[in-house]
Amino acid sequence: MASAKTLREGATPKRAAIVTAARELFFSDGFDRTSVDAVAARAGVSKRTVYDYFGDKVTLLNAVVDTVGQSMVATIRRTLDETLAEVDAAGLEDALVAFSMRVSTDMLGSPEYATLQRLAQTDSGHLAKLDRYEIDNAPEEALAERFAALTEAGLLDVTDPRLGADQFIALTFGVALNRLRSANAAEDPRVRPILVEGVRVFLRAYRSGP
Amino acid sequence: MASAKTLREGATPKRAAIVTAARELFFSDGFDRTSVDAVAARAGVSKRTVYDYFGDKVTLLNAVVDTVGQSMVATIRRTLDETLAEVDAAGLEDALVAFSMRVSTDMLGSPEYATLQRLAQTDSGHLAKLDRYEIDNAPEEALAERFAALTEAGLLDVTDPRLGADQFIALTFGVALNRLRSANAAEDPRVRPILVEGVRVFLRAYRSGP
DNA sequence: CCGGAACTACACTGCACGGTGTAGTGTAGG
DNA sequence: CCTACACTACACCGTGCAGTGTAGTTCCGG
Structure with a gap:
């Protein structure tokens, strides 16, 4: 009974694209000043998908790190x-x-x-x-x-x-x-x-x- | 005709308190995660006073640096x-x-x-x-x-x-x-x-x- | 052809926060 | 006593943004 809402797993291309986009933006603008919308846009992906994969912003940061x-x-x-x-x-x-x-x-x-x-x-x-x-x-x-x-x-x-x-x-x-x-x-x-x-x-x- | 709204100058104790509080908070929590309200509270000063002295948050950061x-x-x-x-x-x-x-x-x-x-x-x-x-x-x-x-x-x-x-x-x-x-x-x-x-x-x- | 998974587009909530305006209080100087 | 000034308390606005809910589209396997 994990409280999670079943995040999406596996090494899909979308997932990689999101992490890459996040890395670039986090690096150049900083974590706080980077909006999830911006990450999604850069990854060529809907914002919703980002949340489907990572759940929240901090988890995304962890993935990048x-x-x-x-x-x-x-x-x-x-x-x-x-x-x-x-x-x-x-x-x-x-x-x-x-x-x-x-x-x-x-x-x-x-x-x-x-x-x-x-x-x-x-x-x-x-x-x-x-x-x-x-x-x-x-x-x-x-x-x-x-x-x-x-x-x-x-x-x-x-x-x-x-x-x-x-x-x-x-x-x-x-x-x-x-x-x-x-x-x-x-x-x-x-x-x-x-x-x-x-x-x-x-x-x-x-x-x-x- | 400077566009400034005449910031408060001089080395008053309040000013020092604000800078000190800002330094501590910026250092421990980072600039973005530190609210001006928090700085004011820590300095024992009204938020308005912070703005009277420094005009905006970035200027305050500069003062700290x-x-x-x-x-x-x-x-x-x-x-x-x-x-x-x-x-x-x-x-x-x-x-x-x-x-x-x-x-x-x-x-x-x-x-x-x-x-x-x-x-x-x-x-x-x-x-x-x-x-x-x-x-x-x-x-x-x-x-x-x-x-x-x-x-x-x-x-x-x-x-x-x-x-x-x-x-x-x-x-x-x-x-x-x-x-x-x-x-x-x-x-x-x-x-x-x-x-x-x-x-x-x-x-x-x-x-x-x- | 059907059902489901992956996605998108988009609307929407809630909130935190930067910044402002203002009325009012205390205090010092003339 | 009056004025000027530093300051507070507080309400208020606008906005950006995390996160969600949902309806609709595409695509794939059975």
């Missing part, structure tokens, strides 16, 4: 494998730069990550208690694992991998995001130097000493 | 002078830790800085074009100056002081904020170790080598 989070994690995992799987000491710096560049650009806009945080924090903060721990920390955890492996392999000297991952992220994406508030990292030529320097600082601190 | 920004800059400048004015090589690490700790705790709650950014960005982003450049960058610039001085003095080796400042901030406050999303740094015992490690990374990368 969920979707973005998952795809983000997937992107990071894949990029991690593709850029940092087999490196030697000589290629480490380039590999780390490549990794951060790819992540920066692959995330559709760019501050997608930070924006997601904002969305799930500021907006649904008091509203929904989504178990965001996994989504929030998965990227850091994945990177931490990799740092641990690199330490094992003698390329790095990271005693606290999780902290190291947080610091790496802060030094690269954190600085870039802070500097170029609105910009989308995909094209901005100012991004790369920031990432390069961030990686250098990280390596000066954590590269395995002789 | 302004006030917080100024006091933040003041705090940072002062702390900078008190902790990093006269240091030698031996005391550098401790001084940097002291600086970041003091800044973390002195900022009333803690993520005040990030929250301010959010407020002025997400919320008034499309609404008001406040010339936030000074407020936003003053802390970084101030820290950059200090790093330049320390480089001059031979304690550090920071070729791009502004970038170094951004990195320092990311490594310390950035990491702390990211980890302890909601917490207020003032008391949380997890903050200090993060700051200490951030400073160490920074110094390993930037301490003047022999």
Whole structure:
């Protein structure tokens, strides 16, 4: 006897369209300033359908956060494998730069990550208690694992991998995001130097000493 | 013939109370979810008075951002002078830790800085074009100056002081904020170790080598 | 051909909130 | 005592928006 009125389930194209439209609007205008009517219009769908699928606006937000989070994690995992799987000491710096560049650009806009945080924090903060721990920390955890492996392999000297991952992220994406508030990292030529320097600082601190 | 209806000026206690109440509510609930009625109630003031002073809600937000920004800059400048004015090589690490700790705790709650950014960005982003450049960058610039001085003095080796400042901030406050999303740094015992490690990374990368 | 599910179009409710107008109260200064 | 001003209390308007109810259309499987 769930009190729900049987929301529509499954991965239909309409559902995806709604989530996509909602994501775009939430990201650009914020949760509060986005009306469900606008989402429906953008998705090319009747407002009623939105409610048939999601029940209410907050649930829709959760769906967006969920979707973005998952795809983000997937992107990071894949990029991690593709850029940092087999490196030697000589290629480490380039590999780390490549990794951060790819992540920066692959995330559709760019501050997608930070924006997601904002969305799930500021907006649904008091509203929904989504178990965001996994989504929030998965990227850091994945990177931490990799740092641990690199330490094992003698390329790095990271005693606290999780902290190291947080610091790496802060030094690269954190600085870039802070500097170029609105910009989308995909094209901005100012991004790369920031990432390069961030990686250098990280390596000066954590590269395995002789 | 200004179109304004002569807002109330000057630093009256009521005005301060309104700004304070608005700050607290904007910070905890967000701009959109905070009603002017709530602000007035919290300030112990009639709603009409709020409008007599500020004209509209966005102007009130600007006043809040302004006030917080100024006091933040003041705090940072002062702390900078008190902790990093006269240091030698031996005391550098401790001084940097002291600086970041003091800044973390002195900022009333803690993520005040990030929250301010959010407020002025997400919320008034499309609404008001406040010339936030000074407020936003003053802390970084101030820290950059200090790093330049320390480089001059031979304690550090920071070729791009502004970038170094951004990195320092990311490594310390950035990491702390990211980890302890909601917490207020003032008391949380997890903050200090993060700051200490951030400073160490920074110094390993930037301490003047022999 | 029938029934049901997915959808749309649209009207409609209820409410919260930004903003205003105004009458009235307290208070300080001349 | 009178005026001016800061302020309150309160009623009020307009609007935007979440959410619902419903009638009608299309389409598909049996």
